[in-house]
Amino acid sequence: MKADIETKLKILADAAKYDVSCASSGSKRANHNKGLGNATGMGICHSYTEDGRCVSLLKILLTNYCIYDCAYCVSRKSNDIQRVAFTVREVVELTINFYRRNYIEGLFLSSGILKNADYTNEKLIRIAKKLRIEERFNGYIHLKIIPGASPEVIREAGLYADRLSVNLEIPSEKSLKKIAPEKNHGNVYRPMNWLKEQISENREDRKKYRKTPRFAPGGQSTQVVVGATPETDYHILNLSASLYKEQQLKRVYYSGYIPVSQDNRLPIVNQAPLVRENRLYQADWLHRFYGFSMDEIIDKAQPSLDLKIDPKLGYALRHLDLFPVDINTAPYELILRIPGIGLKTAGMIVHSRKYGKVRYEDIKKMGAAMNRAKYFIQVSGRPLPLSTDTPEGIRHQIMYQDKKAQLTLFD
Numbered sequence: 001m002k003a004d005i006e007t008k009l010k011i012l013a014d015a016a017k018y019d020v021s022c023a024s025s026g027s028k029r030a031n032h033n034k035g036l037g038n039a040t041g042m043g044i045c046h047s048y049t050e051d052g053r054c055v056s057l058l059k060i061l062l063t064n065y066c067i068y069d070c071a072y073c074v075s076r077k078s079n080d081i082q083r084v085a086f087t088v089r090e091v092v093e094l095t096i097n098f099y100r101r102n103y104i105e106g107l108f109l110s111s112g113i114l115k116n117a118d119y120t121n122e123k124l125i126r127i128a129k130k131l132r133i134e135e136r137f138n139g140y141i142h143l144k145i146i147p148g149a150s151p152e153v154i155r156e157a158g159l160y161a162d163r164l165s166v167n168l169e170i171p172s173e174k175s176l177k178k179i180a181p182e183k184n185h186g187n188v189y190r191p192m193n194w195l196k197e198q199i200s201e202n203r204e205d206r207k208k209y210r211k212t213p214r215f216a217p218g219g220q221s222t223q224v225v226v227g228a229t230p231e232t233d234y235h236i237l238n239l240s241a242s243l244y245k246e247q248q249l250k251r252v253y254y255s256g257y258i259p260v261s262q263d264n265r266l267p268i269v270n271q272a273p274l275v276r277e278n279r280l281y282q283a284d285w286l287h288r289f290y291g292f293s294m295d296e297i298i299d300k301a302q303p304s305l306d307l308k309i310d311p312k313l314g315y316a317l318r319h320l321d322l323f324p325v326d327i328n329t330a331p332y333e334l335i336l337r338i339p340g341i342g343l344k345t346a347g348m349i350v351h352s353r354k355y356g357k358v359r360y361e362d363i364k365k366m367g368a369a370m371n372r373a374k375y376f377i378q379v380s381g382r383p384l385p386l387s388t389d390t391p392e393g394i395r396h397q398i399m400y401q402d403k404k405a406q407l408t409l410f411d
Helices: 005-016 088-098 117-136 153-158 174-179 186-208 233-246 273-287 311-318 342-351 360-365 393-407
Strands: 056-061 104-112 140-144 163-165 220-228 249-256 377-379
Touching: 005 056, 005 088, 056 088, 088 104, 088 117, 088 393, 104 117, 117 140, 117 153, 140 377, 153 163, 153 186, 186 220, 220 233, 220 273, 233 249, 233 273, 311 360, 311 393, 342 377
Parallel strands: 056 104, 104 140, 140 163, 163 220, 220 249
Antiparallel strands: none
């Protein structure tokens, strides 16, 4: 029995939820020729309404048919599920109709693998090409590159998509071979490296020739599944650091393993490791924006992140000899290492002290989380009077205050 469009959408949108690498920052595709949509400014997934809602992408698979039998994947070929596939025209019409109804601002498109990588990617590219050329759609498009795709196919994809991503999925080759024996990391790294070179070349070409077509202006990203295999946080974070440096990725996304089928090669878990996933994102953020090296965040001696406190607080408690920091004299880089003080607040502190001394009251007004920061700062040599100054005591106090604040939300 042939599935209708509504059934396809329900099945393929649900299957796409396991791929989390769909943020849309980094692209500035403007509307032109009176077309539809745009991807300027903050992009799509990172744009928020006044009530806090995040505007969304149409996030779907082209099909859940797949030639591979990856143990962790809901679309694995041995899984007994209903198989459906969109046509190219159906995806184009869905995107345009949803956009016209203001349901979405862009498209995230992935797929199970049909025949081979290039055959599948060519279908994805046909959709993006029709949207851009025939429908004059200028909204955000994120295309998934299937591992093993050829340079020629990737080159065409980059001309129509804002961002491309090749999913690494499993952190080590050894574990990948165990639960997805048809795959290998070489087929992932080759497209990544080629994308890095092509994006860099396009950037240089555009400096010389303004009319050079953009190539994947939002860069490339990847996804790592967390908890399906035994790799530690130390392994995963150092892998991410390498990907940012060597492949120049914009983002590495961490997806907590969700059991979708029974397989003795996979761990038995009741729910996704969401706290661990959150800690990995926090550590990743510290590395990319706060100037922390991965060795400062985690090491071989303690290869797992502390699930009870965030990694920035963990660093401060391990290095109390660096604190308290005088906010009126410390450099910006050191202020960034104070728990409870973020990028914006650190910038405001450095800017404000040009015009006078910054006081404790000022820091709070600037947005600092003083329940954390108070243990690690001083003003002009004057620390706050505190009930404890030991790592164990500070940790206990902050955890107690956090728990109390959470309970207050439900009063």
